Every structure is written in structure tokens, then in C-alpha cells.
Amino acid sequence: MESYFVSRYISDKDESQRISKPKMALGFLLDMVSSGISKVGFLLSMFSVIVQSQLTSRKVSSIQLKMLATDFRNMVANIGVLVDVPSRLKTFSKDVGTFRQYSDLEAEAPYIVEDCRVPSEWPPSGNVEFKNLSVKYGADQDYALNNLNVVIRPGEKIGIVGRTGAGKSTLAKTIFRLLDEDVEGSIEIDGHDISKFGVGDFRPKLGIIPQESTMFSGTVRRNLDPLNEFTIEDMWAAMIKCGVAETIKHKRKRKSAGTDEDEDNKDEENEDDRATRLRWESAGLLMRALLYAFDRGSDSYEDENWAKVGINKPLRSGDGRFSSGQQQLFSLCRLLLRKRKVLILDEATADVDLETDRKMQQLIRSEFSDCTVLTIAHRLDTIMSSDRIIVMEKGEIAEIGPPHELIAKGGMFAELVKANEF
Numbered sequence: 001m002e003s004y005f006v007s008r009y010i011s012d013k014d015e016s017q018r019i020s021k022p023k024m025a026l027g028f029l030l031d032m033v034s035s036g037i038s039k040v041g042f043l044l045s046m047f048s049v050i051v052q053s054q055l056t057s058r059k060v061s062s063i064q065l066k067m068l069a070t071d072f073r074n075m076v077a078n079i080g081v082l083v084d085v086p087s088r089l090k091t092f093s094k095d096v097g098t099f100r101q102y103s104d105l106e107a108e109a110p111y112i113v114e115d116c117r118v119p120s121e122w123p124p125s126g127n128v129e130f131k132n133l134s135v136k137y138g139a140d141q142d143y144a145l146n147n148l149n150v151v152i153r154p155g156e157k158i159g160i161v162g163r164t165g166a167g168k169s170t171l172a173k174t175i176f177r178l179l180d181e182d183v184e185g186s187i188e189i190d191g192h193d194i195s196k197f198g199v200g201d202f203r204p205k206l207g208i209i210p211q212e213s214t215m216f217s218g219t220v221r222r223n224l225d226p227l228n229e230f231t232i233e234d235m236w237a238a239m240i241k242c243g244v245a246e247t248i249k250h251k252r253k254r255k256s257a258g259t260d261e262d263e264d265n266k267d268e269e270n271e272d273d274r275a276t277r278l279r280w281e282s283a284g285l286l287m288r289a290l291l292y293a294f295d296r297g298s299d300s301y302e303d304e305n306w307a308k309v310g311i312n313k314p315l316r317s318g319d320g321r322f323s324s325g326q327q328q329l330f331s332l333c334r335l336l337l338r339k340r341k342v343l344i345l346d347e348a349t350a351d352v353d354l355e356t357d358r359k360m361q362q363l364i365r366s367e368f369s370d371c372t373v374l375t376i377a378h379r380l381d382t383i384m385s386s387d388r389i390i391v392m393e394k395g396e397i398a399e400i401g402p403p404h405e406l407i408a409k410g411g412m413f414a415e416l417v418k419a420n421e422f
């Protein structure tokens, strides 16, 4: 452990990563204490064995012996917890380092602008306009987007294509104001210049499926609804539509609360679920009736859908049980739950098979028929049914129009189709 602190202290060039001297001293101290404690623990366990053998020879009752042995075991176990403190501290100090890194980041644009709040039902129709929009990744860099001028009508479905590096993802980032610093011109949604809003106010009003979808630690439910805004039924319906309900369906059916449960299944419960189950199991008949009545509106343990879908099944961060395609389906679920008037799909179906891609596109068309949808895609099938296609090239709009017109024109899009390059 000391080597960890020393090496971190000496070798880290990054100031924010350095462990301070007092922290290092505390680490040494804890190291010494822990090694002392572990030796005491060992002596105590030896002592326990000797005492037990002495007692046995004096023919002490086996119950007394068991109690003594249990006491000693508990004592040694408690010491073991203390011994664990330095390694916990090590993990903790790593987390503190990461936290410091984030907290030292320069603040982006204001989170909320009091005299320019975003109305609750905004945007009302989803008209998106790029006005002389140019973007750089740094003052000394070339333009990643160069003087874009487009009006996208409410409800229009726009496919955005172009070769690698053409500027498609930069456009998505700019709409979400992730690149505020080096942006010239403006983006207006329903007549509002979006740069005037606070980002915390504005971003949640748009929907996105990013290139890399994320699954957080926690349950499926928390992944879909971290703010507890939706009912179990809403979530279940969205998951069925997106085809992820099957994926997370419980391995075993719970016929009813507290019965027919496999032991290992209990390990998968989160703390809330476990508390609910234990409450249920330990309650008498009358109490069960009361619990049932009070819990029905929220997370009833009896809720059939809840149990079937396994919505409270914990997931680990970057959970390996879900492929990247399945994670994209989860992102679509999130979108279905929070219907937004303007959606950006950045390679949203890149990791699913062709059949699933088609189903996702159909779902998007039916569920978001009145929404403005900008779909960035390499795969031709994904954007062929769009109202208009924007072909990007070196940060500029090379072509724009309905797909059949662009093909008939025989320009860049027609070439891309012919070569089947995306």
C-alpha cells in the first residue's frame, strides 16, 4: 500500500492526481496499524484454539464450547473488517482523485439562464434551422462544419450521410451544444436561438440515441427512469415495443411474493427489493393485506409485469450481458418513454442486424410520426425512407433533397448508393 502512495506521489505529473503528504502519512499509519491488527488477530485465533482445547479436556458442555468458539470467531471477523480499512481507503482515494479531476473541469455554458427559461412544452412543433452554422474543434483547427444553411420543417424525417469525417457527428454534438466555444452562426428551434438557453434546461428537451449507448450501474428500471417519472406499465410497454422485454425477462417466474424463489435469484435483488421481500415474508396475513394495499400504486411486489420483466434486476456499469445493439434498443426505450419533438439518431441502429434495424425504423416512424427526426447513418437502408437526405462532405452540405430525386440527379448520393458505401 505504501508503494502505491509513494509512486502516486512521486510519479504523477498531473497535479490533480497527486496524493497530498498528509494523505500519504495517513496511509503509512493505517498500513502499520493494519499489519499490527492482523498480527493480533492471528494471536487471538491461536488463543481461541488453545482455550477451546483446554475447555474440551475439562469436559465443558458442547453448547458452551460452541458459544465460546462463535464469540472468538466473531471477534476475529470484526478485526478482519478493520484490516480491510486500508484497501478501502485506497479505493476511496482513487475515487477522490477521479472526483477531483471532474470537479476541476471548467464549467461549460450556464446550466440555467433565469431570464431565458425553456417553456415546459418546448419545442411546440420542431422546426429546426441552421443559420450560417460553422464549427471548429479549436481556434487553430479547420472548420468541421462550414457555413450550413438549412431549414428542417416540423415532423420532417432527415437522413444525414457522408463519408467518414464529413461532419455528421459534429452536427449532432452542435445541436446538443456540446461544442459551444467555437461555434459561429446559430441553430434555431421553433424560432428560439438555442445558445440563449441554459444547457440544463435545454438538453432534456431533445431526444438522442448516441453512437455508443450507455448502461449504468443499477436496475433496468433506474436505467430507464432515473427520476421515477414513469409507471411500471409505461416501462413495460416501451420495452415490449423495442423488443428488449424478452432480453431481461426473469430466468424464473415468481408465482407470488415470498414463494417459488430460487436462492440465487435473491442475490440479484437490489436493496429495495430485498427489503420489500423480507417485509412481505415476515408479515402476518393481516399485515400482508395492508402491504399489498399500500404497495399496489408503486413497486408492488405482487405486480405481475414487474416480476416477469425483471425490471428491478441490477445491472453493472457496461454490463456484459447486453450487446451494444441491445443497449441501443434500451436507448430507444428511453426515447419512447420521453417523447420529444426533435430527435437525433446518431448511428442509432449501427450495431443491430438488418431485420432489427428495419423494425426500429418502423417503430420510429409510427411512434414519432409528428416529430422532427435527424438520422445519421452509414447504412443505406436506414435512411432510404427519409423525406430528405443531407449529403455531407468536408463539413459542408454537398447535396440535399428527397432520396429518389438525388438518385435521379446522379450526383454524390447516387454514387454512394451505387458503390453501397454506407
Ligand SMILES: Nc1ncnc2c1ncn2[C@@H]1O[C@H](COP(=O)(O)OP(=O)(O)OP(=O)(O)O)[C@@H](O)[C@H]1O
Residues within 6 Å of the ligand: 137, 144, 162, 163, 164, 165, 166, 167, 168, 169, 170, 171
Ligand atoms: N474531438 C475532436 N477534436 C478535433 N477534431 C475532431 C474531433 N472530432 C472530430 N473531429 C474532426 O472533425 C471532422 C468531422 O468529424 P465527425 O466526427 O463529425 O465526422 P463524421 O462524419 O461523424 O465521421 P464518422 O462517419 O466517422 O462518424 C473530422 O475532420 C474530424 O477529424
